[in-house]
Amino acid sequence: MRIVVKTIVPRLLTAALIALGAPLLHAAERAALVRDAVVYLSPDTSSAKLAEAGRGREVILLERSRNWLHVEALLGFAQTPDPAFVEDEDIEGKTVTGWILDSGLVWANTPNGDRILFGAAADSEDEASRRHGRRGADQEALRLYRRVYDLFPTSPLAGEGLYRAADIKWQIEKSDVMSRPSAREKDASLRQGMDEQPMKLVMKKFPGTKWADLAAFHLIDNKLCGDWQGASKCPDKEAELYEKYVKEHPQSPAAPEALYNAVYRRAAMVEIYKTEEQPKKSEESKNRAIALAQQLVSQYAQSDWSARGQTLLYLLQQGVPTYGNVVQ
Numbered sequence: 001m002r003i004v005v006k007t008i009v010p011r012l013l014t015a016a017l018i019a020l021g022a023p024l025l026h027a028a029e030r031a032a033l034v035r036d037a038v039v040y041l042s043p044d045t046s047s048a049k050l051a052e053a054g055r056g057r058e059v060i061l062l063e064r065s066r067n068w069l070h071v072e073a074l075l076g077f078a079q080t081p082d083p084a085f086v087e088d089e090d091i092e093g094k095t096v097t098g099w100i101l102d103s104g105l106v107w108a109n110t111p112n113g114d115r116i117l118f119g120a121a122a123d124s125e126d127e128a129s130r131r132h133g134r135r136g137a138d139q140e141a142l143r144l145y146r147r148v149y150d151l152f153p154t155s156p157l158a159g160e161g162l163y164r165a166a167d168i169k170w171q172i173e174k175s176d177v178m179s180r181p182s183a184r185e186k187d188a189s190l191r192q193g194m195d196e197q198p199m200k201l202v203m204k205k206f207p208g209t210k211w212a213d214l215a216a217f218h219l220i221d222n223k224l225c226g227d228w229q230g231a232s233k234c235p236d237k238e239a240e241l242y243e244k245y246v247k248e249h250p251q252s253p254a255a256p257e258a259l260y261n262a263v264y265r266r267a268a269m270v271e272i273y274k275t276e277e278q279p280k281k282s283e284e285s286k287n288r289a290i291a292l293a294q295q296l297v298s299q300y301a302q303s304d305w306s307a308r309g310q311t312l313l314y315l316l317q318q319g320v321p322t323y324g325n326v327v328q
Contacts (some may be wrong), residue, residue: 029061032147034120035104043068043099051075051096054136055124056143058150059105060095067102106151114148114155121145121164142168149205159202163211166198170218185226186234193222213252217245220258230324232272232281239265243292256305259296263289263312268323270316275324290316 033055041048043065051073053059059071072095106113121144128137145168148161155161173194177183182191199215206212220241225234242262246255266289273282293316296309315322 029107030151031059031061031105031107032117032144032151033057033059033105034116034144037073037100037104039071039073039096039098039100041098043070045101047099050098053096053100054143055120055140056147058147059100062097064102065099068099069102069105070097070099072097073100106147108151114152114157114161117144117148117151118157118161121148121161125164125168138168138172141165142172159206159209159211162205163202163214166202166215167218169198170194170221174221183226186229186231188223188225191226194218196222210251210253213249214254216249217252217254217258220245228268228272230272230275232269232276232278235265235268235272239269250299256296256300256303259292259300260305260309260312263292263296263309264322266292267312267316271321271323286316 033053036055037053037057038045039050039053041050053073053075057076058074059069060074062070062072064070074095076094106116110116121141124134124137124141124144127133128141134140142165145161146165148155149158149165152158177192177194180191185191196219199218202215203212223241224238228234239262242258242265245252245258246262249255249258252258266285269285270282270289273279273285290313293309293313297306297313300306312322
C-alpha cells in the first residue's frame with residue numbers, strides 16, 4: 001500500500017500556475033466535510049484505507065467517478081492548532097490523495113451551504129461541551145465555523161463563523177496557558193499568551209461589527225497580570241484597559257462585562273491602597289469605582305453585569321470591603 005502524502009502547493013506557485021492557465025487549478029473545487037470520511041486508495045470500499053478525514057476538513061476535487069470523488073484531503077496536524085489559521089501554506093500540513101464517497105460534503109454552490117456548515121459547527125460545539133462528548137469535537141467545531149467564512153465569505157454568517165472559530169481556538173489555548181506555573185506571574189509578559197492572529201483577522205475582515213468588538217475584548221486577556229500580589233499596579237493598569245475598551249466599543253456585547261471588570265478593580269484598589277498607606281488614592285479609587293458602577297447600572301441596565309454592578313455599588317456606598325480578607 002502506498003500513501004501519497006505531500007505539502008500544499010505554496011501560494012506563489014499556485015498563483016503562477018493559474019496565471020499560466022493550468023486547467024486543473026482553474027477547475028479546482030473545494031469542499032468541507034460534515035461527516036467523517038474514509039480516504040480509500042481506489043474508488044472501492046474494499047480497497048486499502050489511506051486515512052480518515054474528520055468533520056470540517058477541506059478537500060480539493062481532482063476528478064469524479066460515479067458516486068466517488070478523487071480528492072486531496074487536508075489532514076492538518078495531530079497535536080497543533082487547526083491549519084486554517086496558518087498563513088504560510090508551506091507549513092500548513094499534509095494532504096492525502098485518494099478516493100471518498102460523494103456524500104456529506106458542502107461546496108461553494110451547495111444550496112444553504114453556509115447554514116449547513118454553521119449548523120454542523122454548532123452541533124460539534126454542543127458535543128464538545130458535554131462531559132463525555134465526542135473526542136475532538138472542539139476542533140471539529142473550530143474547523144466547521146472557519147469553513148463558513150472560507151467557502152461563503154459574503155454570507156451573513158461569515159463574520160460570526162470566523163469569530164466563533166477564533167473564540168474556540170482562543171479558549172483552548174487559554175486553558176493550556178492558564179494551567180502552567182507562568183500563569184501566576186505578576187507580569188503578563190512573563191507568560192506565553194494566546195495567539196492573537198485569528199482575532200485580529202476577524203477585526204480586519206469585519207471591522208465595525210460586533211464580532212470585531214468581541215475579538216478586541218479577547219485581546220485584553222494577554223495583557224492581564226497573573227497575580228496582583230496585593231499591589232495596586234496591576235489592578236490599576238487592568239482597570240484602564242477595560243475602561244478604554246468601553247470608550248472605544250460602547251455598543252459591544254462585551255462592554256457591560258468590561259465595565260464591570262473595571263469597577264471591580266477600582267473597588268479592590270480601595271483596600272489595596274490602604275495597605276500601601278495611600279489613603280488619598282484609596283478615596284479616589286472609591287469615588288471612581290462608584291462613578292463607573294453608576295455608569296454600568298444606567299448605560300447597560302438590561303445586562304446581568306448591570307445587576308452585579310449594582311451589588312458592587314451598594315457595597316462601596318456602605319463602605320464594605322470587596323477585596324482581601326477584611327472582616328468588619
